[in-house]
Amino acid sequence: DTAVSQTPKYLVTQMGNDKSIKCEQNLGHDTMYWYKQDSKKFLKIMFSYNNKELIINETVPNRFSPKSPDKAHLNLHINSLELGDSAVYFCASSQGLRTQETQYFGPGTRLLVL
Amino acid sequence: GENVEQHPSTLSVQEGDSAVIKCTYSDSASNYFPWYKQELGKRPQLIIDIRSNVGEKKDQRIAVTLNKTAKHFSLHITETQPEDSAVYFCAASIRSGGGADGLTFGKGTHLIIQP
Numbered sequence: 001d002t003a004v005s006q007t008p009k010y011l012v013t014q015m016g017n018d019k020s021i022k023c024e025q026n027l028g029h030d031t032m033y034w035y036k037q038d039s040k041k042f043l044k045i046m047f048s049y050n051n052k053e054l055i056i057n058e059t060v061p062n063r064f065s066p067k068s069p070d071k072a073h074l075n076l077h078i079n080s081l082e083l084g085d086s087a088v089y090f091c092a093s094s095q096g097l098r099t100q101e102t103q104y105f106g107p108g109t110r111l112l113v114l
Numbered sequence: 115g116e117n118v119e120q121h122p123s124t125l126s127v128q129e130g131d132s133a134v135i136k137c138t139y140s141d142s143a144s145n146y147f148p149w150y151k152q153e154l155g156k157r158p159q160l161i162i163d164i165r166s167n168v169g170e171k172k173d174q175r176i177a178v179t180l181n182k183t184a185k186h187f188s189l190h191i192t193e194t195q196p197e198d199s200a201v202y203f204c205a206a207s208i209r210s211g212g213g214a215d216g217l218t219f220g221k222g223t224h225l226i227i228q229p
Contacts, residue, residue, distance in 0.1 A: 045216035100146040
């Protein structure tokens with residue numbers, strides 16, 4: 001009955017590798033997001049995506065790319081991983097396209113780059 | 115873009131007392147202000163939110179106030195309990211031309227309830 005799920009929960013990898021994190025929501029929501037939470041607990045939006053448009057935070061390196069096979073999924077691909085990519089990555093979703101919709105977060109993926 | 119400032123970064127109160135966390139935002143176009151609670155190792159969970167056409171909202175021991183003129187909103191927790199201990203984040207909606215919007219978060223307040 002999980003609303004927003006992510007896999008894997010933990011990811012440990014070497015610098016320079018390419019990895020993916022998967023996100024699925026079963027709420028029937030139209031919009032999905034990726035957030036990064038760094039070691040100081042600061043939460044920052046990376047992407048927002050609906051079935052029509054991807055909005056990218058301009059501070060996100062182009063090594064990060066979201067991919068959505070369908071409305072219920074928004075996966076995050078990361079190329080050439082760097083030490084600074086170590087963080088917790090949260091997927092979230094909301095009902096529609098408007099700004100006043102509640103966002104529901106997934107459990108997070110803890111990424112450690114060695 | 116939007117900037118959200120949150121204070122204090124750490125707040126310690128005695129069990130049963132009230133706690134207040136304050137946030138300011140920069141973008142006058144923001145119209146949605148949620149508060150999230152994050153326990154250690156867990157996901158952020160919405161505890162209350164307020165929209166720009168409302169000045170105050172209450173849900174049992176939790177209340178939020180919004181002053182759009184001053185671009186200021188606050189979280190109030192009364193009769194605090196040990197289970198209220200967590201990190202609390204305020205956020206403001208980001209408006210984008212494409213219609214898919216995200217949230218700008220404050221840096222969080224670590225609330226500690228002393229028994």
